[in-house]
Amino acid sequence: MTKQQTPAPIVEISGLTKRFPGVLALDRISVDFRPGEVHAVIGENGAGKSTLMNILAGDLQPDGGDIRIDGRQATIPSPLASRAAGITVVYQELALCPTLTIADNIMMSDMAARSAVSMVPREAMRREARAALSRLGMGKLDPDTRVGRLSVAEMQLVEIAGAIRQRARVLVLDEPNSALSKRESERLFDIIRQLRSEGVTVIYVSHHLKEVLDLADRITVMRDGRTIETLDNDGLSEDRLIRAMVGRDLNTAAQWSLQPEARSDGAPIVLSVETLTAPGLDGLTFHARAGEILGIGGLPDSGKDTLGEALFGLCGRSGRITIDDKELRAADPHASIRNGMALVPADRRGAGALLAMSVANNVVSASLPRFSLAGFMRRGAVRSEARAQVARLDARISHLGQKLATLSGGNQQKIILGRSLVTSPRVLILHEPTRGVDVGAKAEIYAILRGIAGEGVAVVMISSEIPELIMNAERVLVLRNGRISGELTGSGINEEAILARAMAS
């Protein structure tokens, strides 16, 4: 086809900036989306993709910069305004009513536009919903089915069907296929191509480079809150994309190479895992030695996010896990603690911390028997232990009775680390140890972790932040599709190698 004139962009973003406390999430990014294109947005974790999509969805407001829709300056103050502008964002956590039927959900915007005192045209709704579904090749779905009974994949397709019905001109799919089977993904791709041919702009956020290369017309690479480049998908390779995402030449990479000097070769194996199978994990076998920091990396759907819980016994599993040759019973966190395993979960607010309780109580909450006598808390012992941990971890608090919720993320994380240390673990598992922690506190936490490892504890660090793995881990296991796709040691641990093993097909 001869070179046509580039169509005017439907959404044009320039100089967009978004600041969160302590983080510049978007740093003057610029990108344009044209009608009838599939535009992939890729980047490492924390590159700013989700922030950008949330701004398009009207969930977040930018701190600066310019959004133009159809050439006119626009603001997107609410999700409703976003829909009104023809933008529909399909998140992984979907905006559907599980208690209503497929037809109800697809037609909800139509119902909202009608008078509240009118009758519901059930038959017409069914007909329209059926038409919207069959456009997506899903005519077999009964529009009277309750959405709560559908699979996640079907729910995503229902949401897309609703979006198409509302004549969405821009459809944003945020990591759409992490819940989809291969066949469902194929169907989604067919639908995306069909929508493109109808002039819809599809913005496709994904970690799967092969799909991106198969599907996208243009690819925008983000890194550290900036848009690095927008590439026409013409003769690109996975390597080329990975290089763009890593983007650092060897000189700047050198500043990270604070390779841990402690070598644990020959140290005894503390944690041994054989054919561990759990939700998202498919027969992992690995070990960790005393004094070692073992890094675990991978994409969000690689299985690394369930690994911590599976090891600790919070979800069902099969396989054999031993600590110092003692086998752990499956699905029994208490046995894990007794045998010397400690877990610092990623979800600090939900699972990790007792936010409404004091620093002192949080420190001892995993070892209550040691600090109680005949059912009463030994307040003196609690306070002295808490004081010791606070001093050791250099946590900045005003007093031991301070509520955890009032501390900064970094200090909260230190207190939770302290709680794990009180149990005198042999194996310390950390899941995203520095999520929501500012840069200064990160360095302190790394130093603490190295100190813990230096005392002969096996530290397993599961992280999405590749620099964190490079800086701290003596050995890195990369997961993909629930399996170990690579093991890196020493100078072999670098960003490109990790990304290649995590992403490339």
Added chain:
Amino acid sequence: MADAVRTGARAPATDRLTLARLLRAREAGVFIALLALCLFLSFATDGFLTSLNLLNVGRQISLLGIMAVGMTFVLIAGEVDLSVGSSYAFSGLATGMLIIAGWALLPAIGVGLATGVAIGLINGVLSTYGRLPSLIATLGMLSIVRGAALILTNGQPVTVNARNGALPEVLQSFDYMGQGYLFTIIPMQLVFFVIIAALAWVVLSFSNFGFRVYAVGGSAKAARVSGISVNSVKICAFVLMGLLAAFAGILSMAFLPSGQAGRTGVGLELDVIAATIVGGASLSGGEGTILGTIFGVLIIGVMRNGLVLMGVSPFVQELMIGLVIIIAVGIDKWSTRRTS
């Protein structure tokens, strides 16, 4: 056109009322329980299956039923209203006092209903724009309205009769509302309940407003991005609840015909919520139907009636009602867990 016919044929025959479909309906569980209960009582007692007794049950459940209809809207919208027992007392007492003061019937009832609407409005605004959980907002209102009723009546009983100053012709119509019979056999309270339930059924199942109530309770986020004003829908549900609680209170005043601020409708909110929940409404919102609520109210009413007929002590009755609530909701939860 041909295309439409073809897609229609391809989809399963969902519109036909087959037995299997009826059994899958959300109300099937409570309906079967109700049927079993009635069958049991028909054989176990002589007095149950007589038209007089059944109409009597109908009258006994009517006030509870009217309020449960309102509660169905509130629960589906994902909220709860604990203040209904107090509104019931306040509105009934206010109307009663106005009639004693010599007011005509309609203005007196109008003021009573207006207080219910006002209470509902306050509940709704506090729970939406005020950002209080409705459990807290209406718990506060429960006390406030009860206190207001005590202040209004000075804690004294209010009895509506000619000696206290009610106009004879007003008294006659008021008594008929609460104590009269349609066609000399159907209690007027039951007539009101049937009319209200029928109207509510149409609104909830077939009107756009009803659709919005389900949408708001099913997922406030989904409703919001679709352009539904979540707050106004919730406020409307509370106002409807307040209106129906007030009407039930006025009917109670007409039936007895007296009330006392310290006693009338105390704890009634829990009976109302229980009946609605037994009927399949969910405390987490998005679920419930008027038909289910009617069955729920009937189960509790029939149960009470049957236990009386069988000569079971009132203390045991309370215990049995509690068991019914737990078992009925339990069966629903356990069966849905299995299917999901």
